[in-house]
Amino acid sequence: MSKPLILVTNDDGITAPGIAALIEVASRYGEVLVVAPDSPQSAKGHAITISSPLRLKENKIFPGIRAFECNGTPVDCVKLAKNVILKGRQISLCVSGINHGSNASINIIYSGTMSAAMEASLEKINSIGFSLEDFSSAADMTLSAMIADEIIRKSLESGFPGNAKLLNVNIPKISVDECKGIKICRQADANWNETFKEALDPRGQKYYWLTGEFINFDEDEDTDLYALKNNYVSVVPSMHDLTDYQNKDGFKFLER
Amino acid sequence: MSKPLILVTNDDGITAPGIAALIEVASRYGEVLVVAPDSPQSAKGHAITISSPLRLKENKIFPGIRAFECNGTPVDCVKLAKNVILKGRQISLCVSGINHGSNASINIIYSGTMSAAMEASLEKINSIGFSLEDFSSAADMTLSAMIADEIIRKSLESGFPGNAKLLNVNIPKISVDECKGIKICRQADANWNETFKEALDPRGQKYYWLTGEFINFDEDEDTDLYALKNNYVSVVPSMHDLTDYQNKDGFKFLER
Numbered sequence: 450m451s452k453p454l455i456l457v458t459n460d461d462g463i464t465a466p467g468i469a470a471l472i473e474v475a476s477r478y479g480e481v482l483v484v485a486p487d488s489p490q491s492a493k494g495h496a497i498t499i500s501s502p503l504r505l506k507e508n509k510i511f512p513g514i515r516a517f518e519c520n521g522t523p524v525d526c527v528k529l530a531k532n533v534i535l536k537g538r539q540i541s542l543c544v545s546g547i548n549h550g551s552n553a554s555i556n557i558i559y560s561g562t563m564s565a566a567m568e569a570s571l572e573k574i575n576s577i578g579f580s581l582e583d584f585s586s587a588a589d590m591t592l593s594a595m596i597a598d599e600i601i602r603k604s605l606e607s608g609f610p611g612n613a614k615l616l617n618v619n620i621p622k623i624s625v626d627e628c629k630g631i632k633i634c635r636q637a638d639a640n641w642n643e644t645f646k647e648a649l650d651p652r653g654q655k656y657y658w659l660t661g662e663f664i665n666f667d668e669d670e671d672t673d674l675y676a677l678k679n680n681y682v683s684v685v686p687s688m689h690d691l692t693d694y695q696n697k698d699g700f701k702f703l704e705r
Numbered sequence: 706m707s708k709p710l711i712l713v714t715n716d717d718g719i720t721a722p723g724i725a726a727l728i729e730v731a732s733r734y735g736e737v738l739v740v741a742p743d744s745p746q747s748a749k750g751h752a753i754t755i756s757s758p759l760r761l762k763e764n765k766i767f768p769g770i771r772a773f774e775c776n777g778t779p780v781d782c783v784k785l786a787k788n789v790i791l792k793g794r795q796i797s798l799c800v801s802g803i804n805h806g807s808n809a810s811i812n813i814i815y816s817g818t819m820s821a822a823m824e825a826s827l828e829k830i831n832s833i834g835f836s837l838e839d840f841s842s843a844a845d846m847t848l849s850a851m852i853a854d855e856i857i858r859k860s861l862e863s864g865f866p867g868n869a870k871l872l873n874v875n876i877p878k879i880s881v882d883e884c885k886g887i888k889i890c891r892q893a894d895a896n897w898n899e900t901f902k903e904a905l906d907p908r909g910q911k912y913y914w915l916t917g918e919f920i921n922f923d924e925d926e927d928t929d930l931y932a933l934k935n936n937y938v939s940v941v942p943s944m945h946d947l948t949d950y951q952n953k954d955g956f957k958f959l960e961r
Contacts, residue, residue, distance in 0.1 A: 494751030494780075495814045502912035503901070524750075525915075533901050533913060555827065557947055558751045571811065571896050603959055610955025617947075630961045635948040640827050645759070645789050656758035657789060659781075686956050688949040691813055691873075692891040693942040699866025700942050703859055705886045 453479035453541030453605055456530050456569065459548065460490045460523045460561025463508060463516065467547035470590040471579060472511055474597045475544055478605055482540075483508075483516035484530040486523060486561075491550070493561040495568070496522045505529055523565035531572060542605060543569035546579035547593045549586060553619040553673040553683055554637040554665070563617055567689055570614035575604060577615075582677060583622040592628055593620045596682050600631075617685040621677045632681045637672035639665040709735035709797030709861055712786050712825065715804065716746045716779045716817025717842075719764060719772065723803035726846040727835060728767055730853045731800055734861055738796075739764075739772035740786040742779060742817075747806070749817040751824070752778045761785055779821035787828060798861060799825035802835035803849045805842060809875040809929040809939055810895040810921070819873055823945055826870035831860060833871075838933060839878040848884055849876045852938050856887075873941040877933045887938040893928035895921040 455475045459468040463485040475481045487506070498521040508516045517534060519526045527543065548562040557563045566578040577600060581593045600618060609616075617636075621628070643661035650656055665674050673683035711731045715724040719741040731737045743762070754777040764772045773790060775782045783799065804818040813819045822834035833856060837849045856874060865872075873892075877884070899917030906912055921930050929939035 489756070492753045492755045494749070494753070494820065496750040496752040496778075497748045497815060497915065499748045499915055500745070502904075502906070502914055504910070504912055522752075528899055528915065529901065529913060532899055533903070555945060558823070558827075558945055559753060564750065567814070571814075600959060607958055609952070611952045613949055613952035613955060615949070616956070631959055633953060633956045633960055635950070635953065636946050638946070643784055643788055645785065647789070648758075650758070654760070656760055657785060658758055659753065659755055659784065684956060684959055685947075686949040686953050687947040688952075689811060689814055689947070690892050690894070691941075691943040691945070691947070693869055693871070693944040694891070696865070696867045696869035696944075697889060697891065697942050699869060700872070700889045700940060702863055703856060703887055703940055704889055 455479040455481050456540045456543040457481055457483045458485050458523055458526045458545050458565045460493060461549050462486050462489045463518045465549060466586060466590060467549050470594045471544055471547050471597055472514055474594055474601060476514060478601055479541060481514050482530060483511065483514060484519060484526040484534065486526060487518035487520055490522050490561045492559045493522045494559050495524055495564040497524050498522060503529060523561035524568045527565050527568040540574045543574050543576040544601060547590060547597060548580035549588055550580065550584040551582040551619050552578060552580040552617060553677060554639040557617055557687060567615055571689060573614060575609045575614055577618055579618045581620045592625045595625060596620050613686050615687045617687045619673055619677055619683045621680055623680055627680055629680045632676040632683055634673040634676050634683045634685050635671055636685050637665055637674040638667040639663060639674060711735040711737050712796045712799040713737055713739045714741050714779055714782045714801050714821045716749060717805050718742050718745045719774045721805060722842060722846060723805050726850045727800055727803050727853055728770055730850055730857060732770060734857055735797060737770050738786060739767060739770060740775060740782040740790065742782060743774035743776055746778050746817045748815045749778045750815050751780055751820040753780050754778060759785060779817035780824045783821050783824040796830045799830050799832040800857060803846060803853060804836035805844055806836065806840040807838040807875050808834060808836040808873060809933060810893040813873055813943060823871055827945060829870060831865045831870055833860065833874055835874045837876045848881045851881060852876050869942050871943045873943045875929060875933055875939045877936055879936055883936055885936045887940060888932040890929040890932050890939045890941050891927055892941050893921055893930040894923040895919060895930060
């Protein structure tokens with residue numbers, strides 16, 4: 450039996466330590482293809498490049514691994530992998546990350562890492578985004594790599610249930626010994642309380658730079674933020690159907 | 706009683722005909738603030754600008770309307786409106802569009818127009834994205850403007866039910882007479898079948914340009930695509946909780 454084909458991508462760019470850790474893990478379980486941005490693409494959400502040409506360049510930084518860097522977004526990388534490099538050859542699993550920084554709760558919306566995984570999930574490929582709650586480029590990837598190994602192995606062995614296609618996995622910034630386990634969670638209701646740093650550029654023109662702090666409004670114990678705070682890895686099964694089924698009938702007053 | 710404050714934005718940019726039509730409608734019902742991109746930002750999804758400074762410039766193109774153009778994404782526009790221009794003053798309604806091109810079904814994920822509306826919804830602001838199934842910048846906005854008028858009026862009168870905060874409204878490319886009405890729908894299960902146009906630039910370097918066709922896999926009659934195909938305006942109540950509740954328990958095999 451041929452080895453499963455595993456597509457690896459991220460949003461921090463092909464030189465980020467997190468993707469190197471993920472490639473090492475993925476290559477234990479399958480044939481790995483890497484297609485990742487040639488520069489940091491954090492917070493690019495589900496952006497795609499439609500108004501300018503995309504470039505792909507083969508990259509030899511990972512010994513024995515076929516890898517390409519791309520000038521586009523994380524979602525562009527997945528589309529190019531599928532349509533240009535693999536020309537429709539079946540991908541068994543897409544893994545994205547390991548992201549330098551949490552993508553728990555509402556961060557899934559902004560995250561290039563999770564958007565890349567979601568893009569693969571739209572193509573009916575089982576997809577997993579891995580993120581570590583540590584923005585540092587020197588972050589310790591030991592626990593994250595162990596968790597990625599375990600979840601990739603079990604996902605390849607068991608497949609995903611029902612029509613599920615996407616997991617958002619977040620790893621707390623703790624040691625292997627401190628980690629209590631893995632919890633299946635829902636996305637916490639949290640948001641950024643933002644401010645803009647206002648300043649003048651050298652020409653005397655005003656500019657704004659986004660900053661903010663993350664606020665959790667959700668006190669329930671079944672959320673990703675609760676799991677992370679309590680030293681568990683959070684796994685949120687996620688999807689791309691944004692329909693608000695709960696409130697759908699309440700809008701009948703708009704029908705005619 | 707003071708007039709409601711309505712924030713208007715889009716992703717086609719502040720000079721697009723669609724936003725002019727939406728501003729005209731919104732100004733019948735409230736005090737309008739416009740904050741929109743200074744250049745086209747289609748397909749930017751929920752991207753935000755974190756690695757470069759943002760600029761805001763007051764723009765006088767809409768007589769009697771306070772308007773700003775921004776060098777960032779649609780989501781940046783909403784964040785700047787709330788935090789910098791309004792400094793926390795309450796927004797009654799955010800409307801985004803009228804987009805030149807459909808944002809029905811999975812297009813909600815890629816759309817800057819819908820991401821701007823979703824960003825406002827995250828701030829607990831009732832938000833509506835309007836999109837016309839016509840990419841042309843010369844598109845006839847007559848029906849779209851009538852629909853926006855009706856939905857804005859009713860939304861301000863009745864509010865949104867429950868904890869609903871976001872509507873994805875799409876208008877078919879037909880005349881006012883041909884339009885059969887307005888339907889509350891769910892997001893259809895559809896996707897793009899994509900290809901990349903491959904070519905050489907003047908330096909002989911290969912490049913790729915995204916192209917594709919939209920495929921509907923969903924034959925049910927309660928979807929936005931079905932409504933549009935049958936000459937109805939589609940309204941999909943939408944949300945930002947991406948948790949796949951249906952398949953959540955099926956992933957218990959990953960817990961420990």
